[in-house]
Amino acid sequence: MTQIDRRAAAALALLGPLAIAAGVRAQPGTAAAPARAAAGKKTVGVILYPDFEVLDVFGPVEMWAYAPDLRIVLIAEAAGSVRSAQGVSALAEFGFANAPAMDIMMVPGGNGTRVQLNNAAYIKFLQDTDKTTTLTTSVCTGSALLAKAGLLKGKRATSNKTYFSLAVQQDSSVDWVKKARWVEDGKYITSSGVSAGTDMALGVLARLYGKPAAAQLARTLEYVWNDDSTNDPFAIA
Amino acid sequence: MTQIDRRAAAALALLGPLAIAAGVRAQPGTAAAPARAAAGKKTVGVILYPDFEVLDVFGPVEMWAYAPDLRIVLIAEAAGSVRSAQGVSALAEFGFANAPAMDIMMVPGGNGTRVQLNNAAYIKFLQDTDKTTTLTTSVCTGSALLAKAGLLKGKRATSNKTYFSLAVQQDSSVDWVKKARWVEDGKYITSSGVSAGTDMALGVLARLYGKPAAAQLARTLEYVWNDDSTNDPFAIA
Numbered sequence: 001m002t003q004i005d006r007r008a009a010a011a012l013a014l015l016g017p018l019a020i021a022a023g024v025r026a027q028p029g030t031a032a033a034p035a036r037a038a039a040g041k042k043t044v045g046v047i048l049y050p051d052f053e054v055l056d057v058f059g060p061v062e063m064w065a066y067a068p069d070l071r072i073v074l075i076a077e078a079a080g081s082v083r084s085a086q087g088v089s090a091l092a093e094f095g096f097a098n099a100p101a102m103d104i105m106m107v108p109g110g111n112g113t114r115v116q117l118n119n120a121a122y123i124k125f126l127q128d129t130d131k132t133t134t135l136t137t138s139v140c141t142g143s144a145l146l147a148k149a150g151l152l153k154g155k156r157a158t159s160n161k162t163y164f165s166l167a168v169q170q171d172s173s174v175d176w177v178k179k180a181r182w183v184e185d186g187k188y189i190t191s192s193g194v195s196a197g198t199d200m201a202l203g204v205l206a207r208l209y210g211k212p213a214a215a216q217l218a219r220t221l222e223y224v225w226n227d228d229s230t231n232d233p234f235a236i237a
Numbered sequence: 238m239t240q241i242d243r244r245a246a247a248a249l250a251l252l253g254p255l256a257i258a259a260g261v262r263a264q265p266g267t268a269a270a271p272a273r274a275a276a277g278k279k280t281v282g283v284i285l286y287p288d289f290e291v292l293d294v295f296g297p298v299e300m301w302a303y304a305p306d307l308r309i310v311l312i313a314e315a316a317g318s319v320r321s322a323q324g325v326s327a328l329a330e331f332g333f334a335n336a337p338a339m340d341i342m343m344v345p346g347g348n349g350t351r352v353q354l355n356n357a358a359y360i361k362f363l364q365d366t367d368k369t370t371t372l373t374t375s376v377c378t379g380s381a382l383l384a385k386a387g388l389l390k391g392k393r394a395t396s397n398k399t400y401f402s403l404a405v406q407q408d409s410s411v412d413w414v415k416k417a418r419w420v421e422d423g424k425y426i427t428s429s430g431v432s433a434g435t436d437m438a439l440g441v442l443a444r445l446y447g448k449p450a451a452a453q454l455a456r457t458l459e460y461v462w463n464d465d466s467t468n469d470p471f472a473i474a
Contacts, residue, residue, distance in 0.1 A: 046325075053299070054295040054298055054299050054302075055295055055296060055299035055435075055458070057295070058291040058292055058294070058295035058296075059292060059295075059296070061291050061323050061325055062290070062291050062292035062323060062431070065291075065322075065323035065324060065325075071324060072323060072324055072325055073324075073325070074325050074326075081328050085302075086298050086299060086302035086309060087302060087308060087309055088283075088298055088302075088309055088310070088311050088327065088328070088330075089311075089327065089328040089330075090325065090326065090327050090328065091318050091325070091326040091327065091328055093325075093326075160459070161459065162457060192459055193457075193458065193459035194299070194458040194459055194460065195458055195459045195460035195461070196459050198292075219471065220399060220430075221292070221430065221431040221432055222397070222398065222429055222430035222431055222432045222433050222470075222471045223431065223432035224432070224461070224463065224470060226461065233459075233461060234456065234459045
């Protein structure tokens, strides 16, 4: 745990995670939203693509943005609007060409996964980015993309249970876990389908700031956190 | 087709009214995402504002987009990029001036709620839109905005439990329910804080398409649905 982590953990434990945001909440309309300033913060990059699944992205973003030392950025092959599988669009602030260095990378799933499996630029960006991350994470079929990039070789990982074979097909050297809400193997953290990503994201906060802080954040956001990564109501045989 | 794929196909076939979305999933990478074509569809409009809460918006959008006869649009005072309280931005396709008629309206909560309570243009847009909706819904502090617009007078409603007083202050004629995951009073459906919106959204699908279809969708998205609107783990006294 770094000094910054310790300070953050102490702050989160003493004030409750939302208390930090509440300082901002007391001054609505200011430009000082928690995730905006980059100074001294770790960068979490979500690597979007067309037809990404919205909850894969915004469940984790919701949770991670409350950590005072994380800033979240959306990145895509080209900066600008990226349309989701649900038809609405998010804005990628950065393209691959000008993306910032990332401490944490997150690869979402969605209907567009299969297209990106054959997009050499997307796969290479994952490979390049992974070289310097401290955590590389995925939600849903995002783990198929990590596997295609060769980042999960010989590791334990999981994926969306409905489309599990898509992940398995990318790399059979991976120990694909059929019963897991999420799987942590070193710096690689993969979650099961869609909604599981939100539980995984809180698991990441627990790893960085301690479980009580993550649990308190979940309560504040009225979220019933499945905090046991092995408790998978949607496991397959 | 693998065994797992067959199982998925069988599960998706059970979706009934939501099965068309599953058909889209069977052809990943096509441009035919469920919410894109407007023809013959009901319009669900999410009324964004700066510093909206991302999960308030994208939890419900995730669920509603799978209904084959709903299309989701993001709307804001001015069309274009709208920054969330979490620092990332979504794209409003329409401004108030050119917004389509809506069958269902959804008002999210978030840090920016207080600013909009004093924005006459936002409040008037809610009043005008409500005149023709068949369902008017909110998540989190979004119900404070509905109350400010006078749309909840004498009705039962709920809100975020941490900021409950903000809603109460807008209209004391409302029967504000302190123990509810969400509340339905005629066409007005209000949910509790942040994560509760996703449960409410599935409740809306249950109302429109039947509970089995909503429950099946939740399972497919690996979501543990709290399907009892009165079961509120975060109730206040």
